[in-house]
Amino acid sequence: MSVIEQGSPRKKTKSVYISTVISIALVLLMTGLLGLILVHAKNLSKYVKENIVLNVIVNDNVNEGDVLSLQKDFEKDPYVLRTEYVSKELAAKNLKEDLGEDFVEYLGHNPLLPSIDIYMKEQYANTDSIQPFIEKISKSSRVKEVVYQESLIDMVNKNIRIIGIVVLAFTVILLIIAIALINNTIRLAIYSQRFLIKSMQLIGATKNFIRKPYILYGIIHGLIGALISILLLIFTLQFAQKQIPELVFLRNWYEFGAIFLIVVILGILISGLSTYFAVTKYLRAKSHSLYR
Template sequence: MEEFEASTAAKKTKTIYISTVFGIAMVLLMLGLLGLILVHANNLSRYIKENMVVNVFVDESARETDVLQLQKQLDSNPYVKQSQYVSKELAARNLQKDLGEDFVRFLGVNPLSQSIDVYIKADYANNTDLSKFSAQLLKNPLVKEVKYQQSLVEMMNKNIGSISLIILVFAGIFAIVSIALINNTIRLAIFSQRFLIKSMQLVGATKGFIRKPFLLYGIWHGLLGALIAIVILMGTLYFATRQIPDLVVLQNYTEFGIVFLLVVGLGIFISAFSTWLAVNRFLRLKIYDLYR
């Protein structure tokens, strides 16, 4: 009879621990997904900003060697990510593709100017910095005109700022809810062990001695839950990339690694801290309070 009761108790404890691990894993999965969304949103914002073109038109009488020298100067500018020289012939071919007809043959002359397409770094993709950049360029005698879409830049930064704020607020709320869910899951698991905790205390075990195995289990459960969440996150990333190949340009494996490490760190920390709080609570309770 005693062996049957011991076996039943062991199975019940095992079931509680398994459910605790999977409960932690599911919450960490949601946190990890949110982290990946934040990473992709940030990379998308940077990608959009760094693919906005500033057209630098040079004087028609400028020699190609001088224009290429100007391009080298632009590439060394802290505002510039990269640049591309566009000759009159290349500009004509690009416009011909857009129009669908040979306008040079119709006009008898190529009216387009040679230019340099400049791609600005994301940190400087705003009207204030672009105005300063344009003013610097116009001081160069080779530069005839600098063009970029001011209204588009303003609208882009405004929309990106609003979306980022919404995502951050949502992330904060979700993080608080996730911590509360993990804490409640662990408290329920420790609740089933309250009589064992009190029995150990009554026979003279110190609080540190009683707390230690529960903390080790808490750390182990947090680590297991985090690893399960990471495996599912990696599968989700693989599936998303297969379905949407263009996501590759937004993916940064260093940032993904940071997200995964944060998931592991949060899983271990929240699980251990919640276990510490729950065990301490039952250590402070009187015997008759255990039945309430």
């Protein structure tokens, strides 16, 4: 540090370093926020797909034991995530709650049939996979019909694809901007040290000797900036979950941890490389060009 600070006031040097760290932290914060949006979008897509339900209506003459046996057969299928058995009584209760009145008492009997709700695995929650599955299970004599919202499934998959493409494109653009901003910030910081760099070179210091402290502190600044951005990301995440409690269902700390790790790696890598190239530029520069 003492090598770098020679030739410039301590306060000015600290000010440059602090502004560099803050700039890196803010840029990494934006990158991390986009990463969190990507994770939430991915988890939301998975949540929506895995909650698309196929209602398998069972014939009225099938006893409960056979229905439960049929349910177990469905659960063994590789396409199926989980199933729920809905008895006639439970179906009547649910419909009564939806209607707000007791239709069974009005009709004098329960016209509803037992059913099995099937929830597909994420990768199979599309029309191309669901149609063959329905054809297969419909062959059972115990199954009366299978009801599902085909248009909803198509719309969900279409919108998810569009959103995925848009977010991916935005991610690439923001990453390029982030690299450019951090690089420019570090170049400006090194610019204030250009005379010191050239002076050390003129008195015989090797290029690696000159680069080493700058790169080291560049890496440290990148790490500090990354840690600051991670703290801000955690605060933002907690605040968002308080404002939108439903986000808790999309929370995945393993994926969040991966994003935080990527932020740290980006901070260190971009800062270190930018410092290397910035210092190298002034090592190669002619003395008279430093005044430009």
